[in-house]
Amino acid sequence: xxxxxxxxxxxxxxxxxxxxxxxxxxxxxxxxxxxxxxxxxxxxxxxxxxxxxxxxxxxxxxxxxxxxxxxxxxxxxxxxxxxxxxxxxxxxxxxxxxxxxxxxxxxxxxxxxxxxxxxxxxxxxxxxxxxxxxxxxxxxxxxxxxxxxxxxxxxxxxxxxxxxxxxxxxxxxxxxxxxxxxxxxxxxxxxxxxxxxxxxxxxxxxxxxxxxxxxxxxxxxxxxxxxxxxxxxxxxxxxxxxxxxxxxxxxxxxxxxxxxxxxxxxxxxxxxxxxxxxxxxxxxxxxxxxxxxxxxxxxxx
Amino acid sequence: xxxxxxxxxxxxxxxxxxxxxxxxxxxxxxxxxxxxxxxxxxxxxxxxxxxxxxxxxxxxxxxxxxxxxxxxxxxxxxxxxxxxxxxxxxxxxxxxxxxxxxxxxxxxxxxxxxxxxxxxxxxxxxxxxxxxxxxxxxxxxxxxxxxxxxxxxxxxxxxxxxxxxxxxxxxxxxxxxxxxxxxxxxxxxxxxxxxxxxxxxxxxxxxxxxxxxxxxxxxxxxxxxxxxxxxxxxxxxxxxxxxxxxxxxxxxxxxxxxxxxxxxxxxxxxxxxxxxxxxxxxxxxxxxxxxx
Numbered sequence: 001x002x003x004x005x006x007x008x009x010x011x012x013x014x015x016x017x018x019x020x021x022x023x024x025x026x027x028x029x030x031x032x033x034x035x036x037x038x039x040x041x042x043x044x045x046x047x048x049x050x051x052x053x054x055x056x057x058x059x060x061x062x063x064x065x066x067x068x069x070x071x072x073x074x075x076x077x078x079x080x081x082x083x084x085x086x087x088x089x090x091x092x093x094x095x096x097x098x099x100x101x102x103x104x105x106x107x108x109x110x111x112x113x114x115x116x117x118x119x120x121x122x123x124x125x126x127x128x129x130x131x132x133x134x135x136x137x138x139x140x141x142x143x144x145x146x147x148x149x150x151x152x153x154x155x156x157x158x159x160x161x162x163x164x165x166x167x168x169x170x171x172x173x174x175x176x177x178x179x180x181x182x183x184x185x186x187x188x189x190x191x192x193x194x195x196x197x198x199x200x201x202x203x204x205x206x207x208x209x210x211x212x213x214x215x216x217x218x219x220x221x222x223x224x225x226x227x228x229x230x231x232x233x234x235x236x237x238x239x240x241x242x243x244x245x246x247x248x249x250x251x252x253x254x255x256x257x258x259x260x261x262x263x264x265x266x267x268x269x270x271x272x273x274x275x276x277x278x279x280x281x282x283x284x285x286x287x288x289x290x291x292x293x294x295x296x297x298x299x300x301x
Numbered sequence: 302x303x304x305x306x307x308x309x310x311x312x313x314x315x316x317x318x319x320x321x322x323x324x325x326x327x328x329x330x331x332x333x334x335x336x337x338x339x340x341x342x343x344x345x346x347x348x349x350x351x352x353x354x355x356x357x358x359x360x361x362x363x364x365x366x367x368x369x370x371x372x373x374x375x376x377x378x379x380x381x382x383x384x385x386x387x388x389x390x391x392x393x394x395x396x397x398x399x400x401x402x403x404x405x406x407x408x409x410x411x412x413x414x415x416x417x418x419x420x421x422x423x424x425x426x427x428x429x430x431x432x433x434x435x436x437x438x439x440x441x442x443x444x445x446x447x448x449x450x451x452x453x454x455x456x457x458x459x460x461x462x463x464x465x466x467x468x469x470x471x472x473x474x475x476x477x478x479x480x481x482x483x484x485x486x487x488x489x490x491x492x493x494x495x496x497x498x499x500x501x502x503x504x505x506x507x508x509x510x511x512x513x514x515x516x517x518x519x520x521x522x523x524x525x526x527x528x529x530x531x532x533x534x535x536x537x538x539x540x541x542x543x544x545x546x547x548x549x550x551x552x553x554x555x556x557x558x559x560x561x562x563x564x565x566x567x568x569x570x571x572x573x574x575x576x577x578x579x580x581x582x583x584x585x586x587x588x589x590x591x592x593x
Contacts, residue, residue, distance in 0.1 A: 017405070020400065020403050020405055021405070023396075023400050024400060024405075024407070024408075024411045027397060027400065027411070027415055028411055028414045028415060030470070031414065031415045031416075031417060031418055031470065031473075031474065032414050032415075032417060034418075034426075034429060034430070034433060034470065035417060035418075035421065037429075037433065037440060038425075038429045038432075041432065049438070050438050051438065052437055052438050052443070053443050054438065054439075054440045054443055111323045111324050111327065112324060114320040114321070114323070114324070115320055115321040115323070115324035115325070117320060118316075118317040118318075118320035118321045119321065121317075122316070122317030122320075123317075124317040124318055124321065130321070130325060133328070133332075134324075134325075134328055136332075137328060137331065137332050139527055139579060139580070139583055140332065140576070141530070141531040141552060141572070141575060141576065141579060142531065142533065143531070143533060143552045143555045143556055143559075143572060143575075144336070144339065144555075144572040144573070144575060144576050145331070145332070145335045145336065145339070146556075146559075147339055147342070147555075147559050147565065147568055147569050147572060148334075148335035148336075148338040148339040148342070148569075149335050150559075150560070151338075151565075152335070152338075170327065171327050171328065171330065171331040172331065174324055174327055174328055174331075175328060178324055197313070202312070203312055203313050203316045204312075204316070228420050231422065232420075232422035232423060232424070234422075234423060234424045234533075234534040234537075234538075235533055235534065235556075239560065249422055249424035249425075249534075250424075252424050252425065252428055252538075253424050253427075253428065253537070253538050263432055263438075266428065266432075267429070267432070270425045270428060270429060273422060273425055274421050274422055274425050277420040277421050277422065278417065278420075278421075280420060281413065281416065281417050281419070281420050282413060284420075285409075285412070285413050285416070288416060288419065288478060289478045289479065289482055292419065292475060292478070292524075293520070293524065296520075297479065297482065297517065297520060298482070
């Protein structure tokens with residue numbers, strides 16, 4: 001009798017485990033497939049990318065990745081105009097994205113960390129109001145501020161400049177940097193800092209010698225999310241840049257609606273473009289929920 | 302008291318203010334300034350292409366917009382998109398969270414893989430879904446053809462399905478993360494005692510699981526609803542609001558009025574109506590969440 005029950009329980013466990021793995025596999029395929037297919041397409045020739053039915057087995061080629069950077073205008077004059085623009089100097093767009101991303105993050109991080117530290121430790125008058133005000137910008141639709149900013153930039157001469165874009169991205173990412181870093185500072189016990197302050201230590205020193213080293217992991221995570229935020233931003237880059245300062249997403253979006261486009265080549269550019277995100281998703285996994293909620297929700301173990 | 306101590310205490314007093322000053326100044330500059338400017342502009346008739354000075358017309362922009370059938374259609378369209386996307390994301394996220402609440406080998410890796418779409422650039426998502434949905438060589442169209450037995454042009458026949466599908470693909474993992482965090486916050490002893498008391502599945506959910514995950518579910522719905530309302534990049538790059546205006550959600554409509562037709566005043570007015578809706582929704586949600 002007991003044996004029979006054990007048997008039944010054992011069988012039920014096997015069924016449950018099988019179901020779990022089956023559902024997991026289906027889920028993983030559903031969410032990974034488009035990305036797999038993108039990378040796969042980047043390794044196909046033009047003809048292979050256009051094949052019907054789609055090709056599942058083929059001999060991969062890295063030609064597209066070479067073409068992104070090396071193919072020159074004269075070599076591909078026969079091909080469509082859109083592709084011509086794409087294939088000549090994709091490195092310019094990547095360079096622009098790099099410059100804008102890293103400059104704005106550097107500024108936003110410094111200013112954000114300082115404010116976060118103050119909000120967390122000293123709680124100056126009006127802290128909660130200011131923090132809420134800063135958070136409320138998260139809800140602001142970009143398109144609402146895009147209209148006035150476009151005209152400011154046009155009249156101030158910031159349109160199509162690195163400075164303009166860097167300034168904008170700094171402002172847009174400050175709220176995130178402040179909230180995220182505050183959540184990390186809040187987690188660190190403040191006893192040592194207080195003791196040091198009571199002993200008459202310089203508050204500036206207390207900040208960078210005691211407080212900052214304790215939140216380095218959080219700082220890394222914050223920077224990781226900032227990179228993604230700026231790297232992925234599209235609307236303002238679309239409105240405020242021309243060829244000289246155009247970033248990668250705007251260039252990719254420029255391939256819209258072209259009938260004869262070389263999907264292999266575009267897939268290669270997109271693959272390179274989303275590569276930082278694919279790497280960061282592994283590194284930031286532990287902070288994912290936190291990063292997507294401005295540090296307000298702590299997340300999964 | 303030595304003079305050194307005095308300098309120190311003065312520094313301590315102004316130090317916190319100095320630290321927050323640049324951040325608060327920049328954010329204020331970013332939000333308040335443009336918003337006031339846009340609000341002012343919304344009372345004017347102004348067209349950059351036509352040029353000339355803006356003409357003050359009072360609330361006419363608002364009056365015209367709110368009386369336009371076209372605008373109301375976009376409201377409904379946007380509402381439909383948000384409703385479909387967020388509810389499907391909730392269901393899938395809920396299922397996934399319960400799946401990953403089980404401990405099994407490879408669980409962490411599976412979670413990482415499933416959450417990958419979250420960080421992928423919206424523009425890349427839009428453009429490669431354009432390829433996936435392509436009527437002749439897109440693999441989704443191919444699969445649809447295998448199932449239905451006839452060629453399906455998803456983007457032109459079922460554009461709403463396409464944009465909802467894309468959003469669900471990218472954002473279901475977001476719901477999953479929230480609900481999973483909620484599930485993991487349930488005290489183990491409560492689950493165990495519910496086992497001992499032989500509570501039915503329904504009762505266990507009603508009395509043990511739901512009370513713990515409810516605040517997180519509310520927050521997840523809040524974030525997702527707001528973000529779905531503002532969706533621009535993915536839909537813009539996938540369909541550009543088309544075919545016709547079949548997927549022209551509010552943010553794309555505002556973009557078109559402002560930067561393709563250059564009816565700046567009107568666009569600013571619509572943007573403000575949009576903002577008011579978002580603020581109202583946020584408040585309703587927050588109130589609901591707080592009441593719980």
